[in-house]
């Protein structure tokens with residue numbers, strides 16, 4: 573790759589692909605939709621968007637992408653998952669559908685639709701470790717939370733107020749990044765810029 577403009581795929585099976593592509597472009601990456609296994613080879617990084625993790629799991633299996641995705645994660649490909657994408661990166665899922673699979677890679681347990689009916693969708697400020705410029709505007713839509721993490725996982729954000737105060741909503745393990753919320757819907761591209769920096773550092 574050219575060191576200045578990394579190529580970052582957006583898994584385009586389902587979900588808010590376009591919004592991530594726009595945010596990545598704003599963060600100075602070349603965004604590409606990814607639907608076929610061979611398209612994974614050309615990437616410096618990948619985003620797994622928000623959407624519905626059960627559908628994404630079905631489609632990844634149907635398109636023959638699940639094993640190639642696992643292989644690329646094992647090779648160290650930087651991947652960022654938001655919401656359903658966070659579920660796809662979790663080693664363990666609670667309240668998933670029985671046949672649901674994840675790509676895995678982050679040593680964490682996530683709970684799907686964790687915030688419950690009253691809180692299906694809500695917005696909350698999120699203090700994200702290492703990001704300058706004040707709290708993020710966190711948009712949560714039938715979001716998962718991180719129930720527990722292994723020793724190698726860095727917690728980047730937890731909710732500071734409300735009924736779910738203290739719940740972990742952003743993590744990183746090596747080149748893998750996941751958020752419960754949707755920065756791609758806010759016009760604030762700091763999380764994407766953080767990820768693109770990680771992609772650049774990994775490609776060096």
Ligand SMILES: NC(=O)CC[C@H](N)C(=O)O
Nearest residue numbers: 622623624625655656714
């Ligand atoms: N906004 C989202 O990505 C929602 C995630 C969805 N509830 C799931 O289980 O996959």
